[in-house]
Amino acid sequence: SIKPILDSGVDGIIVPQVTGVDEVKKVVADCRYPPTGNRGFGPRRGMDYGRKSLDKYLEESPEELFVAVMLEHENAVREIEEIVNIPGLDSVVIGTMDLxxxxxxxxxxxxxxxxxxIQTIIDAARRKNIYVGMGLGYEPELARHWLERGVQWIQFGCDYEYIVQGASQLFDSVR
Known part of the structure; x- marks a missing residue:
């Protein structure tokens, strides 16, 4: 369940390993309150433990939550036109290795x-003003390549990789 993550007050969520239109519909519905979705209500942290009024929270939360799905399966490519037409979806992220x-x-x-x-996903999403992201390791040239072809944001590696790479560079520089 993604509800506990959403209720923690996050500004957005990326759901990985989404394989098709039915899963995307479920993700979006699980992220949106009724009447547009089926998310249960319980945002203690999201309401800053009572410091944000209910009215203010309800006014801001539907617009503030950024909903992205990571498309990593050939079936998602086949269903991309349907996927990008799902209301409430803000972004697709292309998981290049799994794809x-x-x-x-x-x-x-x-x-x-x-x-x-990859280009099929990019083109379909851009036609519908859905943001296109891509998950990569530390690959600046590949990122540049896809940015030139319509990708709008890149996720490079992860925090522990940055720490290991930074520490390795530091140790190499003093050896």
Missing amino acids: SGSLGHLGDRSHPAVVSA
């Missing part, structure tokens, strides 16, 4: 089938 594996080319993100699938 390449789903297409039978694990790790080969330059394979024509993988490149075509």
Whole structure:
């Protein structure tokens, strides 16, 4: 359940391993309060433990929550036109490694089938003003490549990778 995460007061959520339109509909519904969704109400932290009024919270929360799904399966590519037409979806994130594996080319993100699938997602999302993100490791050249083709934001690695890389560079510089 994503409800406890949402109730903690986050500004947005990225749900990984989403494989198709039915899952996207469920994610969006789980993130939105009725009447547009089915999210249960219990935002103690989101209401700053009572310091934010109920009226203020209800006024701000539907617009503030950024809902993104990570598309990492060939079925999501087939259903992309339906996916980008789901009201309440703010962004799609392309998980390039899992998508390449789903297409039978694990790790080969330059394979024509993988490149075509990625571009299909980008084009469909951009036509509907849905933000397009991409998950990558530390790969500035690949990021630049996809930014030039319509990706709007990049997620590079993760915090523990930054710590390890920074520490390694520091130790290498003093050896």
